Amino acid sequence: MKSPVEDYLAEVLASVREDRSGAVADYIPELATAPADRLGIALCTPDGRVYAAGDADTTFTIQSISKPFAYAAALIDRGPEVVRRSVGVEPSGEAFNELSLEKESRRPKNPMINAGAITTHQLLVSADAGGDERVHRVQAFFSQLANRELVIDEDVCASELSSADRNLALAHMLRNYGIIDVEPHRAVVGYIRQCSVSVSVRDLAVMCATLANAGRHPQTGETVMDAAVARQTMAVMAAAGMYDSAGEWFTTVGIPAKSGVAGGLIGALPGQCGIAVFSPRLDPHGNSVRGTRVFARLSDDMGMHLMGVEPSGASVLRDVDATDAETILILRGPVQFSGAEVILRVMETTPADRGVLLDLSRVDRFTDVGRRMVLEGLRRVRLEGRSTAIHDPDNTLPDPDLGDGSFAEIRRSVHP
Numbered sequence: 467m468k469s470p471v472e473d474y475l476a477e478v479l480a481s482v483r484e485d486r487s488g489a490v491a492d493y494i495p496e497l498a499t500a501p502a503d504r505l506g507i508a509l510c511t512p513d514g515r516v517y518a519a520g521d522a523d524t525t526f527t528i529q530s531i532s533k534p535f536a537y538a539a540a541l542i543d544r545g546p547e548v549v550r551r552s553v554g555v556e557p558s559g560e561a562f563n564e565l566s567l568e569k570e571s572r573r574p575k576n577p578m579i580n581a582g583a584i585t586t587h588q589l590l591v592s593a594d595a596g597g598d599e600r601v602h603r604v605q606a607f608f609s610q611l612a613n614r615e616l617v618i619d620e621d622v623c624a625s626e627l628s629s630a631d632r633n634l635a636l637a638h639m640l641r642n643y644g645i646i647d648v649e650p651h652r653a654v655v656g657y658i659r660q661c662s663v664s665v666s667v668r669d670l671a672v673m674c675a676t677l678a679n680a681g682r683h684p685q686t687g688e689t690v691m692d693a694a695v696a697r698q699t700m701a702v703m704a705a706a707g708m709y710d711s712a713g714e715w716f717t718t719v720g721i722p723a724k725s726g727v728a729g730g731l732i733g734a735l736p737g738q739c740g741i742a743v744f745s746p747r748l749d750p751h752g753n754s755v756r757g758t759r760v761f762a763r764l765s766d767d768m769g770m771h772l773m774g775v776e777p778s779g780a781s782v783l784r785d786v787d788a789t790d791a792e793t794i795l796i797l798r799g800p801v802q803f804s805g806a807e808v809i810l811r812v813m814e815t816t817p818a819d820r821g822v823l824l825d826l827s828r829v830d831r832f833t834d835v836g837r838r839m840v841l842e843g844l845r846r847v848r849l850e851g852r853s854t855a856i857h858d859p860d861n862t863l864p865d866p867d868l869g870d871g872s873f874a875e876i877r878r879s880v881h882p
């Protein structure tokens with residue numbers, strides 16, 4: 467069978483292909499020569515399968531899409547406290563290259579606008595690292611995420627450096643307020659080299675899937691960043707990734723995202739996939755016109771809006787059964803907060819003269835809170851002098867320690 471997923475992606479591209487509105491960025495002279503009609507998409511799953519359609523292997527410069535990944539690298543290198551002191555997490559509601567800082571702290575408002583990204587680049591590696599070291603760090607980190615060696619497009623880099631007055635103004639402003647201490651020209655060179663890394667949508671989808679997969683690389687299996695770093699990065703993308711259209715984006719599409727002026731657009735859907743689209747013509751916010759339409763369509767068709775999550779709690783309880791000695795709760799699916807709450811509610815009403823047996827043979831996994839809540843329920847049943855047992859052939863609830871040194875009994879089968 468040929469997977470329908472790729473056909474679907476090709477069909478989505480076809481539905482926007484004729485849209486020639488918007489314009490390629492030309493404030494970086496080299497970008498004005500971009501092949502404006504190119505259109506590509508790639509989607510990477512948490513286990514590393516990549517679906518692609520259109521110009522999926524055309525390379526372009528990563529530009530502002532580098533910002534969330536560089537932010538993740540800075541969080542890894544320096545920790546959240548150091549990063550937070552220099553860069554905020556509030557949406558700015560302003561253009562990507564706005565000359566503005568937070569009023570009191572003088573920090574850039576977030577790492578997704580240029581002021582924040584120039585600052586973030588200076589946080590890489592260590593306080594006293596050299597310029598080359600920092601550029602090497604992002605290039606190596608992006609390559610690790612893409613699972614191939616990425617190179618810098620020297621033509622685009624030189625071109626942007628030749629017309630970098632705006633970013634130089636930002637760097638001067640940042641040094642004036644003591645947010646960065648390096649010489650402004652050097653700060654801009656580092657940041658622009660970071661923006662000039664050459665990628666395809668295939669690369670970006672894989673990079674994004676690591677964020678969506680809580681920091682674990684979908685193809686190499688490596689833990690590239692802590693889950694907390696991936697979460698922080700996606701949260702800032704959700705709040706500020708689309709600059710002054712962040713609110714419009716999140717209400718309509720609902721996927722943490724980041725755009726770049728070369729025409730790239732990425733989205734990380736937590737737990738599900740990384741997506742990247744390439745189409746160089748931009749809207750007035752600097753976001754890819756067709757890229758935005760493609761994301762809106764995917765979000766609608768595939769139910770990807772993060773605020774559109776369907777209730778799952780009640781389905782955890784498949785059935786309740788009983789023997790003379792025990793109430794048997796037959797559970798299924800992943801057990802997270804809402805599911806554990808349903809389980810506790812059933813336990814609350816079990817007859818006081820019977821024990822409790824949990825049949826976990828259809829449970830995929832417990833989240834940390836799911837585990838803690840269910841074990842606490844069993845502990846309370848045990849405190850009443852009643853028996854507690856689990857049937858757990860896949861070991862989804864290892865070491866069912868009830869907190870008082872006692873364990874729930876492990877049963878080989880539900881019915882003896």
Ligand SMILES: NC(=O)CC[C@H](N)C(=O)O
Pocket residue numbers: 528529530531562563580626633658661725726727728752
């Ligand atoms: N929005 C963007 O992609 C901007 C990145 C570009 N390198 C700049 O600083 O202007």
